[in-house]
Amino acid sequence: MSLNEQIELLRSRWPELLEERREIAKGPELPPLPNVDKYKVVKTRFAPNPDFVLHLGSARPAILCYEYAKRYKGKMILRFEDTDPRIKRPLPEAYKAIKEDLRWLGIKWDEEYIQSLRMKIYYSIARELIEKGGAYVDLCSPNEFRKYRDEGRACPHREKSIEEQLELWDKMIEGYFSEGEAVLRIKTPLDYPDPSVREWVAFRIIDTSKTPHPIVGDKYIVWPTYNFAAAVDDHLMGVTHILRAKEHQTNTIKQKFLYKHLGWEYPEAIHFGRLRLEGFMLSKSKMRELMERGDYEGYSDPRFGTLSALRRRGFLAETIHKIILDVGVKHTDATISFENLAAINRKIVDPIAPRIMFVDNPVIVEIEGLDPTTVEMPLHPSNKELGTRVIELKSKPVKVFISAKDSKILLNKGEVRLMELANVRLLEHNVDAKRIKVELISRDLDYARNRKLQIIQWVPYDSNVQVTIKKPVEDKIELINGLAEQYVANIGVDKIVQFIRVGFVRIDSIIDGKIIAYYTHD
C-alpha cells in the first residue's frame, strides 16, 4: 500500500487520527498569563540596560513580552534603563543596536522610553513619597548603616521630620552633597526577614562631571536606582505584566513596599530562570572584556551568544523565537544544547538553502576521456522552485578540483562518482597526491548506484571562487580555505547556502572576488 493509499484509508475510516497529528504539529505554546481579566489591556515591557547589545538571554524577556502582548492583543513597551552613568555605563551605540536586534527578531513595540530623559518625573515622585513619609534622606556611611540594618534598628536620619527630609532632599538635588554622602531610602519593615530588603536605596549621588551620562551629560547628579525607576515607570506606564529573570525576585519584594507607600497596585510579576547556550559566551561583562583585549570581531564575533553573532552565523530569527517559546517561563535554569538550536534552524533552512559544491584543500583531478561539457544541476534536491544552474567545463581533457579528503577515498577505492558529472577510475597520481589522473568510466548514475560508489562534490578547474569558511571551534575560529562553484558569487551576501557534504554556511562578504562565509551547522 502506498503512503497516499494509507492516508486515504485513514481519512475514510479513522479521520480523528489525522486530526490529532495536526494539533501536535502546532508547536510550543506559552502558559496563560495570570489575572488577564483584571486589566482592560495587557501591557508588557522589555527594559534593557543599553550597556551592551542583546544576547540570547536578553532575547528571552523581549520575545516573551512581545508574544504575550500579541496573544492578548495588548501593548508592548520598550524602555531603556540607563540610570547608572557610573558602574553600568550606557554605550551610546547600544540604544540603536538594541532596536536593530529587536527589529531583526521581528518584534514590534508600541511605546518607547528612555529613563535618563525622565528624571524630573522621578524627582517629583520622590518628593511625593517623602511627603507621605515613605522615604528619608540617609546621611550614614555605608558601614554605619549596615550596622543599624543588621540589628533591625532605625538609623537616626529616619526619625527626622518630613520638613527636614524635604529640605535635605532639595539639598541633595542642588548638589550640596557629593558622591557617597547621602542617599534616599525607602522605608520598609526594619525586621523584614531578608536584610537586603530593608530600607533599600532609591536615589544616590553620582558625580557626572567625572562620569557623564552619554545622553544627558552632567545635567543630573542625583540618580534613581533600578528599583525606584523601574517600579515608578511600571506604574506610570500602565504595565500589567512584568516578565523578568529570577534575579529580580527580591526586587519585586522591594518594589512592593514603594507601591504600598504610594497607594499603587503592583502588576503581575513572572520570574523565569536563566538561560545558557552550550558553547557560547553569554556574559556581557566577559564579552566586553574580551573585545577590549582584541582578537575578537566585535559584538558579532561568532563565539559570542549575541543576537548579532547568531545572525551572522546564519541562525534565523524564527529559530530564536522557537527556542525561547520552547523553553517557556519555567523557574529553573535551562541550558540550551547547540544540537537543539541547530536542529530547529536546520529544519527551517534546509528546504530553502541552495546546494552548492565546495571543496577544501583542493586537489586537481584530470579526467581522461571526458571532453568539455556542461552540467545543469538543480539547486535543491526536492525544492524545484529554486531552479538550476549550469556549470561549464572548458578544458580538454576536463579538469576539476576535489577535496583532499575525498581524494583519499578515490585512492583507496579506485572509483568514485563526481556528483551529476561522471564515474571515474583512478589511473595515477603524483607523490603528494595533489594531482590525480583518472579515466572516465561512464556518466550514468546507475553504474554508481550498482557499485555503491561514493558520490563526491567537485569544482571546475577553470571557473571557481576562493572561499574561506570561519568555523568557531571551542574558543578559536578555524579557517577552512577552499574553492566553490563560481555560482556562489551570484547568490549574494547574507544568504544561507548548504555546501554539499560540508554543512550550512552564511555568506558574509565578498571582497575582491573572495568569499568569507560563516559556518552555521551540519
Added chain:
RNA sequence: GCCGCGGUAGUAUAGCCCGGCCAAGUAUGCGGGCCUUUCGAGCCCGUGACCCGGGUUCAAAUCCCGGCCGCGGCACCA
C-alpha cells in the same frame, strides 16, 4: 552565613495548582532500517526520565515532612 526559588530521559519541555485517564507525552540526541546523485532533509522502528527517604491515601511525578543537590538575592548595578 542569612533570605528566597527550584529539582521529569544526554539536552529542552508537557503533566504537578484541581492525586487515579501517566506501566509519564513531545522535540532534539543516540541505535537500527527505508528513501535519496550530499556526511543534509524526509519516513519508519527502537532507546532512554519522575533527586533520595519517610508520611497521608484504596491510589502520589502530583499533597505533607526531612535530607541532598542546583540556582538566585544579600550593591549608593541593572
